[in-house]
Amino acid sequence: MVRSLHVFLTILFLAVFLGCGTSRDNEPEDSPIVLGYSQLGDESAWRTQNSRSIISAAQDAGIKIMFEDAMQNPENQIKAIRSFIAYKVDVIAFSPLVETGWDTVLGEARAAGIPVIIVDRMIDTADPGLYRTAITSDFDLEGRRAGEFLVEKFQDTDDPVRIVELVGTAESTPAIGRYEGFREVISADPKFEVIFSEDGDFMLSKGREIMQRVLSLYDPEDIDVLYSHNDDMTFGAIEVMHEAGIVPGRDIVIISVDATQRIINYLKEGAVNCVIECNPNSGPLVMDIAGRIAAGEEVPKHISIQETVFDEYTDFSTIADRGY
Numbered sequence: 001m002v003r004s005l006h007v008f009l010t011i012l013f014l015a016v017f018l019g020c021g022t023s024r025d026n027e028p029e030d031s032p033i034v035l036g037y038s039q040l041g042d043e044s045a046w047r048t049q050n051s052r053s054i055i056s057a058a059q060d061a062g063i064k065i066m067f068e069d070a071m072q073n074p075e076n077q078i079k080a081i082r083s084f085i086a087y088k089v090d091v092i093a094f095s096p097l098v099e100t101g102w103d104t105v106l107g108e109a110r111a112a113g114i115p116v117i118i119v120d121r122m123i124d125t126a127d128p129g130l131y132r133t134a135i136t137s138d139f140d141l142e143g144r145r146a147g148e149f150l151v152e153k154f155q156d157t158d159d160p161v162r163i164v165e166l167v168g169t170a171e172s173t174p175a176i177g178r179y180e181g182f183r184e185v186i187s188a189d190p191k192f193e194v195i196f197s198e199d200g201d202f203m204l205s206k207g208r209e210i211m212q213r214v215l216s217l218y219d220p221e222d223i224d225v226l227y228s229h230n231d232d233m234t235f236g237a238i239e240v241m242h243e244a245g246i247v248p249g250r251d252i253v254i255i256s257v258d259a260t261q262r263i264i265n266y267l268k269e270g271a272v273n274c275v276i277e278c279n280p281n282s283g284p285l286v287m288d289i290a291g292r293i294a295a296g297e298e299v300p301k302h303i304s305i306q307e308t309v310f311d312e313y314t315d316f317s318t319i320a321d322r323g324y
């Protein structure tokens, strides 16, 4: 559904872009806000829901959106941003795949007088004037929450707790925050030991592949915990555990990040022990901020998306259907 919507929006974008020349010079003053949005890819169920939220919130807000999927390639994001600048959109928003490499293109947007909103992940720049606001999750907090669950779960033992970690896309904000925040908490107790940690790019297929390799290197008895930076990688790892006769959630404690409905079902069944929420439904907030910026209002420099934790101690009746 989201795929076909992407195709439709891309065709619409090309039709407007090619049919009416390369910019909006002849548009009437009161025409709707045009937002150029560069999404980083479609690597996970979380991302699919995030794109759905952005596109439908734009439609609800009466904002014309030019939505481009960069297919996990930052070069495609730079090209999309340049095309938005050429078209003279009112606002540019984008979810950066990785933190660095944006200064030049964002400098071009600034020179063209187009405000930029960073969404979901952060950029690393010495010049914060390159963007108007950043609407992001607190990935460091997510990592700390994962660590806090382990501290509570293993509070009654002094035995070593051996952890396998599936890391998200290298050099992306969620991978950095979830890696560092987690270590900030577990490093207080030497019984916690990360015995294996590898980048699985937030993809199910890579979660599967890495877990197969882990089980070729370690006896399952020597693994106490799987900490996975997103649900898709967790699903891949759980498939491998089933095939190897390992009971997830019992033989190996599992912590996952995102909180899709499928992982909540696993939590309820006891196959996963802790789920750190990462909220993909930022569309309405992004459109509200885009509208305010286009109207010339000041907005906060950083806006945090609110999130929670669901674990085996949660009253499951309080968890609303996730809808994705």
Ligand code: AHR
Binding pocket: 043, 044, 045, 046, 047, 120, 121, 174, 202, 229, 230, 231, 232, 257, 258, 278
């Ligand atoms: O940036 C958010 C992360 O990106 C989500 O946790 C993950 O599922 C996605 O691919």
